[in-house]
Amino acid sequence: MARARKPVVENDARLPPQFLQWFAARGWTPRDHQLALLAQAQAGRSALLIAPTGAGKTLAGFLPSLVELADLRGRANRAQDRGLHTLYISPLKALAVDVARNLEIPVAEMGLRISVETRTGDTPSSKRQRQKRLPPDILLTTPEQLALLLASADARTLFATVRRVVFDELHAVVTSKRGDLLALDFARLRTLAPAMSAVGLSATVRDPDELRRWLVNQSQERTPQMAALVTAPPGAPAELSMLDTRERLPWAGHGAYHAIHEIYERIKNSRMTLVFVNTRAQAEAIFQQLWRINEDNLPIALHHGSLDAGQRRRVEGAMAAGSLKAVVCTSTLDLGIDWGDVDLVINVGAPKGASRLTQRIGRANHRLDEPSRAILVPANRFEVLECRAAIDAANVGAQDTPPARSGNLDVLCQHILGMACAWPFQANELYSEITAAEPYAALSRKDFDDALEFVATGGYALKTYDRFAKIKRTKDGLWRIAHPKVAQSYRMNVGTIVESDVLKVRLVRGGASSGKASSSRGSSLLNYPAKLAGGQSQPYTGRVSRGGRVLGEIEEYFLETLSPGDTFLFGGEILSLVGIVENEAHVARAHSDAPKVPSYAGGKFPLSTYLAERVRKIIAAPSQWTQLPEQVCDWLSLQRKVSRLPPADKLLIETFPRGNRYFLVAYPFEGRLAHQTLGMLLTRRMERLGLKPQGFVANEYALAIWSLSDVGARAENGLLSIAELFSEDMLGDDLEDWLQESALMKRTFRNCAIVSGLIERRFQGKEKSGRQVTISTDLIYDVLRRHEPDHILLRAARQDAYTGLLDLARLADMLGRVRGKILHKHLERISPLAVPVMLEIGREPVYGEAQDQILAEAADDLVAEARGSAR
Amino acid sequence: MLDRNVTIHRAPASGAIEIAGLGFVADASGALFLESDRLLIVADLHFEKGSAFAERRVFLPPYDTAATLARIARLALRYSPRAIVALGDSFHDTRAGQRIHEGDVSSIEALQRGREWIWVAGNHDPELPAQVGGERRDIYQHGPLTFRHEPLAGEALGEIAGHLHPAARIRSQSGSTRRRCFVTDGSRCVMPAFGAFTGGLNFRDEAFGKLFGEREIVVHALGRDRVYAVSAASCLAD
Structure with missing residues (x-):
């Protein structure tokens, strides 16, 4: 865990003799950041610890609790000293269990009378009951379990004794709705345990201040404040390289099959390798390819989120036991657990973000003073640029973690119901508690009241459901649940993770x-x-x-x-x-040579804005191309000759004819999601202008639209302004029209409907799946948009759409950035830069007015078939 | 499940359906219109389904009845029917009358003015709310046509029914989409549910097999502005 760095003096932390002896017995000296964190905790202050993997982060987080508990529990066993002392919250159930195991070591070796227990979805109900009655000193659990505990009447006594809460992997949790829910539960914890201080454990992030604010009360009457910051020294710089393939680099695709032999060689020559890929489909394909050439019968395993949990546990066990040579995995192995002695990370495909890459690299070699070794394997030419940009970014320690989010309204609705399940509340008091949580600090009273009405009766302008209310305001001004069944149903539906069916x-x-x-x-x-x-x-x-x-x-x-x-x-x-x-x-x-590869979702992160900017800069600066493989230099040089290079600060649009279609290709570099949305909006606008768009495809870097009308020639002849085509007002009416029928928007709405509690996922011991849902959220969406367009759930869905599947925020930023900076190049034929996105046609779904198009195509089939049979 | 090799014999003009030799217009909203008699038929309206859920504290928007009625009103304007037949399950449950909004009752009255209105009884609405007018029938016989809520097993010439809420999952090279649909073999027709909150049952479910057996059927899927006749072979099971 910890190795000697330098002697400890400057921290005024009080580490008791038994701890010093324990460190010494292990041949360790406490690290500066461990002592600094201890000093903050002993002064009653909350703190954020930023430390690389392998820096003894977990021990640092628990040290203050162990020291305090050793003292408290060491003395006479007084009843008032008993009770839950420290809560530890992990995003992963498995991580909580793993940390509990690690924590047992110092507790046992120092002979401390401290009880450590986990509480997860797998904990038997008898144990859960006992934990409420006789809590351990330290409880390790997940955000969902915390929400459940807080929504019970016992919460007041259970949490009153809590002195410290430890949030692990805080950087990962706060970027999602789970983080919203956790922030709200944390706010309630502060109310119940006023003497509590918080510790956040995090990997390196772009802006630590965001997390420092998250960790402390943000009430308006207080001056904006932040938790203390403790930073551990960075580990040895990673050895990062890009695979210099002997093979021909593909133009498109994400398979990286060209490099499979080279990947295999690297695996063979290392102790244990983690092969990270971006999607489950890629994981399956790479795994299959590796086994096809696995002449040495190397034990290579597969790990992704769709596999049976038992299967995943077996792979993890085998990793820990050192009996595997490599594991092909998705982001399921991104977070925290030490599964074994990994000495090489191979990242296949686009790294997507600099921080993400750094964290993945950290999975190799959990020893601070040895460099982690990682090889990036780009699957196509654009990914070469992205890999180059990511390596440069990692080498200068640049971070591009997503910005802090403002808490979503659907999570708020779920939380309000949970609080009513605990005990009756005053609206005013709950409002001020909630706005003390960082993501909800700016929550307006109106939004809060709307959420409250939503929980009570659905929050409709047409107030017809009062007599069926879930929560009711009684004469004493307290909101209380109308029936015990309401609490039952809350407990079955807690959580913010909405899985696809x-x-x-x-x-x-x-x-x-x-x-x-x-x-x-x-x-x-x-x-x-x-x-x-x-x-x-x-x-x-x-x-x-x-x-x-x-x-x-x-x-x-x-x-x-x-x-x-x-x-x-x-x-x-x-x-x-x-x-x-x-x-x-x-x-x-089956014994088929050409399986239809699963294209199911999972891990489609968009290219980070930061990395995109670096990629644009590399392309625009030929002096930097010396670091690129020759094939890529040739490709970019050719682009410069026959068209032009996209400048770093402008948007390049190319138009050219091909086949009997006219193509428009834009290079915004803003990620697939934002490009898809742009494609939807542009095709609508082109349709209205009579340009007859037929469809489009998007990848991470570019968007290609094809039409029956020659858009480029029209622009050349002054009949059409490309700049106007890309003007920001497409985010007005065009967007509204599209949202009305967008399948992505409907999916977003469905998530909000479930998280907010409008639709129940589970009831009375049954799990609903999409096949049994008695009412489709699409129908609710249609009716609600028409009859109450300002309803809180539609607002929640819109809030999600800005950062989620539609990535509207990023699109809006881009359109603003390129205003007045659009370069149009009209070409006679396809440009080299356009080749990758053009190759996506036929392998990616084509968008456009797709839904009715499917019907029309099927009907055309019918006509053709009918003609055949009429003959 | 239906026979896999179901195909159709001829391509009907889009929007037109022939049942028992009579020509109907199939509207993209899910209604049928018999031009010769100016008879408009809608199935499974499920008025007050939203408030029925609200009774169990699932607060669906309380606007489904109004939304469904607004769509019928648009049809009434477009086709000026002499009579409207609601093919059963017009009300989601027998307590619907206690929950229905007065404004919606007035809308029903307005739609009934100057025309015949027949409520065929369904399993959800064995009795009607007291405040609504119109004629109530178990089965409505009209020339060669039999309007009935729940289709009979076996062959039934001229039967037009609802109850099953047929839907189809249609696949083409661009992807797949799930739509409500009419299902017909030329002698009988099962209509899609019309209500704003009504879902669909894939017509490849065995419930349909009992009706159509091995006979060839056509699926008329509801698009945004028109109805598409689709080969059953382009349809997937759920």
């Missing part, structure tokens, strides 16, 4: 029926493709009853695109869909 994937039977039913395969325990590991290629045959093995879960919308018999990669195997039965997808092993 998923179906269990169950293996039912094999394809060819030759031979006998085979037994289960040992090798598949670690998810090796059975047919590749150890040559057991005997096909699995015979019908297995419904009790076949569950392989994991897949999003429903992906399965909807498959017909029975279609094949796809999952869990490292090629499967074919047999059919969908109730809430399960029944699949069989």
